[in-house]
Amino acid sequence: MTVTPPRPRLAAPNASRAVPRSIWSMAFTELWERFSFYGLQGILSFYLLYSLDKGGLDLGASASAGIVGAYGGAVYLAQLVGAWIGDRLVSPKWVVLWGGVIIACGHVLLAAWPGPTGLGVGLVLIILGTGALKTNITSIVGFLLDGQSDAKRDAGFSYFYMAINVGAVIGPLSTGFAQNQWGFHYGFGLAAIGMLAAIIQYALSLKKLPERAGQVNNPLPRGKLVAPIGCTLAALAVVVAGSLAGWLTAENLSSVVTLVALVAAAGYFAVILCSTKVTSDEKRRVSAYLPLFLLSGVYFGFLFQKFTAISILITDRVDLDIGGWSFPVAWITTVSPLSAVLITPLVARLWGRLGPRQPGPAAKFAIGLIQIGVAYFFILLVSTVTGNGTIPLFLILAFMALAGSSEVFVGPIGLALATKIGPATFRAQMVGLNFLTLALGSSLSGLLGQLFAAIPSTAYFTIVATSAAVLGGALLLARKPLNKSLHAGVSAQ
Structure with a gap:
């Protein structure tokens, strides 16, 4: 009598998977966001430095260095504000989405609006959008890995940061080629396309995000909204007044x-x-x-x-x-x-x-x-x-x-x-x-x-x-x- 061996039981998908499937969605969203960010940064300095006949703004070395340095610093400072918003005012899930939309608008403006005005408005939008997106998408990755073993958490974050590094490399390679072949604004346009890809990738995964991503972790009472709104308006007033008075310059x-x-x-x-x-x-x-x-x-x-x-x-x-x-x-x-x-x-x-x-x-x-x-x-x-x-x-x-x-x-x-x-x-x-x-x-x-x-x-x-x-x-x-x-x-x- 032949005894048929029992069929092996298949592990549940989530149990056999090294990291949750949603991590890959966040990783590819971050890859495209970093593609656009570093794609812009790779050609930004040269856009400011190159002469007008080469498609640049010819702002001079001192002004160009001042703008690029301030832009990079402001991007990281804005992330502290974005983290606070995602913790106190709006859930991380929606802060990431709207941050991506704002970034995309900034890149589109850089591509379509030549000159210093387009540059200024575009960079400000990218600073604000990146501040909203970066820390909050990292928080969502943490939510997705809640309850996982240390090994799976490490693997999840490793894939996420691998995506960051991949985007940081292929972004400048792509926009640099576009700029070299057709001009700076084609490079900016390619960065905008990368950001649109990030938004689409993220939007498709919204329904699969954990419930915690849609909740405000430490909501600010309505009665305490006056202070942060007042501080924000005061800061904007100082920036506008400083610009009009000539105190804030590129240098x-x-x-x-x-x-x-x-x-x-x-x-x-x-x-x-x-x-x-x-x-x-x-x-x-x-x-x-x-x-x-x-x-x-x-x-x-x-x-x-x-x-x-x-x-x-x-x-x-x-x-x-x-x-x-x-x-x-x-x-x-x-x-x-x-x-x-x-x-x-x-x-x-x-x-x-x-x-x-x-x-x-x-x-x-x-x-x-x-x-x-x-x-x-x-x-x-x-x-x-x-x-x-x-x-x-x-x-x-x-x-x-x-x-x-x-x-x-x-x-x-x-x-x-x-x-x-x-x-x-x-x-x-x-x-x-x-x-x-x-x-x-x-x-x-x-x-x-x-x-x-x-x-x-x-x-x-x-x-x-x-x-x-x-x-x-x-x-x-x-x-x-x-x-x-x-x-x-x-x-x-």
Whole structure:
């Protein structure tokens, strides 16, 4: 008698799936949003710098650096406001949707409305929309992974951030090609198409989002709406008055955004360190994080010069001609995030093999600063040897790879540190603080770009390279007491 073996039971779809299906929808939404964001950023500097006959606005080096630096800083500052709106006023699900619509409108205006006015209105809309979308879509990813194992949460966020990196690479590659072949406004139009794809992708997934995504987590009572509305109107009035009076100019925008970022950071630190809900060990950890916060802001200021000082250098001195074909200028800046993506698995494997013997957070920050300092010593050597002549393209690409790959020692380390050492009652604020390093770095890159335009390039690169190396060396010397304080009351593992 033949016994038929029982048929194997199929696992439920959600049980066999590494991550929930909705994660992929959010990942592709983010991919297209980053495609449009970095696609614009890859060509924005050159749109401001290029002469009118090349399709640019010819605003000059100082004004261009100021606008690009202020734009980048304002995008990250706006995300703090967007997070507050998604937590207190409107559910994250709808904040993300309307944020995407506002971003798309900004890109369409940039594509269809030539000149400084179209530029200004378009960038403001993109700043506001990105502020609404970015933090809230990340929150939704967290909601989708609620109740999952740590392994599945890590896998879900890994796919999500992989989408960010993919968008950051293919965006400038695509818009850079379009700009190179047909002009800047075709590049802007391609970024707009990418954002429309993000909206469609997200809209199709709205009904599948968890119930929590449609709820306001900590609703603000109606009686308390007056204060935030009043503050918003007052801020708008100050901006309008400053613009009409001539106090806000393209040249000083980066200074203003840098000041706002520093004031916001000081407010965060003050609230946390003065709170009675924070223990002495927690305050010790936050105090130790302060120098790393400042040095991280300086590091990103050096890194983001690819959009300011280095863009000016490329415009003035780099030969883009390869056998009669012009190398798309936006492709140069793409080398930086691409090198970071490629080196990340290698460095992650190294940390895994070293285990408890791996460097602490302060030492990793120091390595990042020293490496980017070496990159600027390299470009200093190139600039010195070539004098006022043309710089070969492959040397700029080598610089971008060396500088970009240093981010693996600072960016992800700062985020992981903020989530680990933050006080229990202020964990979200610590993540917000870490976000401010990007705002500070973006606006600082604008100031550095203006300095580059004002002094000889060899003197400038000497200052930047030496500053990075000295700061990295000093942090390396102070790593032991800093790491000890960073782990006060928590495990160092």
